Amino acid sequence: MHHTETCGGSVVTDDARALALRCETRANSLARRLSREFFGTVPGYDLLPSDLKDLEIAATVRHGVRTFLRGVVAPPSAADAYRVFAERAAQRAEEGVPLDLLLRAYALGVHGLWQVLRREARPGEEAALAELVDLLLRTQSEVVGVVTRSYLDAAAALAQEDRPGQDLLVRRVLDGTCGPEEARAGGLSLDGPLLLVAFAARVPHDADRGRHGPEGAVVRRRRLRGVRSALNRSFGTDAALAVLEPEPDGHGPAGRALVAGRSEVPDDLPGSLSRGYGETVHVAVVAAPDASGIAEAAGTAREIVRIARARGLVPDGPGHRLDDVLLEFHLSRPGPSGDRIAALLDPVARRPELLATLRTHLELRMDRRATAARLGVHPNTVDKRLARLTALTGLDLTLPHDTALALAAQLLREARAEAPGREPGGG
Template sequence: MVSEAARALAVRCEGRANSLARKLSREVFDSVPGYAQLPAEVKDLEIAATVRHGVRLFLRGVVHPPAAADGYGLFRERAARRAEEGVPLHLLLRSYALGVHGLWQVIREEARPQESGAVAELVDLLLRAQTEVVGVVTERYLEEREALAAERASDGTRLVHRLLDGGLGPEDVRHADVDLAGPLLVLALGADHSAPADGPVGHRRRLRGLRTALGRVPGAGGFALLAEEPEGGDLAGRAVVSGCADVPPGLAAHLSEGYGATLYVAAAHARDPAGVPEAARTVVEVVRIARAGGLPAGRVHRLEDVLLEFHLSRPGPGSDSIAGLLDPVGHRPELLATLRSHLELRLDRRATAAALGVHPNTVDKRLARLTALTGLDLSSPRGTALALAAQLLRETRRPAEGG
């Protein structure tokens, strides 16, 4: 229950609501960093009106408790508007704190010497009300910021998908919210085979970290957009980064750190938006070849790095027959792994043995068994080329068929 003395003090204070609003909006709030840059109509109209509303809401709630249930509606509306305008949250909360301090000064000035108990009552109620208002304002502000961020992310995702797939026309490019002039760095990002298998939550967390890392690519001049791939796919995503005339040093390590696991990264440049779809198709194939060929993750691969493998893995009339050469050992993963490592390590049996953690003689026996089952003679140039083509076609044809 509120005492009669506290109610009487509140009634006297309400008469100063207008003057307090003017003082706060035109003088006191100027001490808050960034407040002076707000438009005059915001300071003189909206903020002043919010102060008057808050003061009267509190004081009338003291005189006629409880306060109206929807009294905080204006605070929510103003918080959403400030969030949309990009006003920092700290500025908003500081203005509310200064408003509470200003009302406390009015209470102190209006109080008579014998009303110390009433002052204590009002201050107690004021601090409780401040807690409620700060909670309401912060919650609504953050909700609006999250909604705006989600909207921008959705727009960016649609843009990059259309850019990558060739769906942007010249008119779209001219009216885009981001600079598409070029140069544009096109990336394909594939998870290493050793990356942990995450559920949906872990998958989204990794992509969120990757998207954040892309937004901080060193040397990027404009924007970085990620088009993520379906969960469980071979690729973590395709991306377009503006303003990068060269591949930034340490790019693969930077993106892998954001993703939380080592990534295969393939890169190609497009001079303008029209060149992005072809560059995107190329880098997707480069990542698949790098993975299939056992090339190291955690570095940037270009088409020039895998020209032979790229050519050998192109589908053609004989592709299925060449890939089928390894069908007799399809149920022998140790033989396929040995072949992959042996080709990657330039037919060095000792290096292959060290990579697989086996004795060199074991490598010899496995390769001999593979030759006996498939007819592929790795001691001849022709047999080695056939084995490389068969391995690449076998390991890349399923993803390629799936799009």
């Protein structure tokens, strides 16, 4: 009788290989059954996020079943046999999934596979079944060792990386209550160009609000890990400082981040952060000239995101810009947007006929004939002047939002012109 050696050095017969090959077709159904029935008996399993249970854990179960059964037929290399288990265990540690829950799930997986083998075995295959069960129990010992070691290594690395109080220190830096020297003394890098990132879920997610149990903790850690990984990949760094926090208005989860040493914002940042966060997010990025400007830039980025989400804007390119919400930003929080709005009319600053036409047209509620009569020109001249103004400034007066921006720009320029020593549109 022909014998085959597995990757662990065990020798199995042709009958055992045949039984394993028949059972491999049951991998998908076994994974579903384990996820729905077996694992549900583990305390705390029902509190895990749905995507973790239905996708990642089920995929790991399928991989484990196939790795074992295919290993009987065509043994994998020792390096490949348990790599996925090690990677998944490290992820679960980062997410805060308890180790005992993880090990119980693996033990139940072995139990479920034993049941499949027992049901699939035919009369006369008792010896083959005993061979596979013996191999399964020895494999379980290897898997438990790999999973435990990888989990504890990841947990130890996290404990060293997430120093007590670091998140609080990052928040203080973003809020402006911690100076650069104190931040650097706490181990934060604030050198080089600085980018402040704000993000918030497009639709407020109620699942985390007010949750303090295992689900809230796991979801939060998964999102924070995903956000940090996305930032590091997008910006090509490993030093992005990110925190998750409720928004001041109570509208669900949001976050802020500080990226040091980078000045360019990648176009795929919103998509990357959305994938890392686990749902679509609004994103804004504002540059700070140096460490002293972090708090102002962080506040501006957060306000841009708040307004963009309230307006239901869809981010384009690397995220929302201040220019996308200039009017709303200025009206809700006067500050740097005032100069930016006034500057929209800089391209026509030396075209008094265009400025006069705009002022009159706005004053007369966009009535072209009344504007023409007031200015003493033909209505077609009004149309041509407004078209020229649009071409030079990008403000389309057929759009309500652009009309509001043009009105604000006109009023701001006139107010600045009346102020002593201040040029229209000047900083």
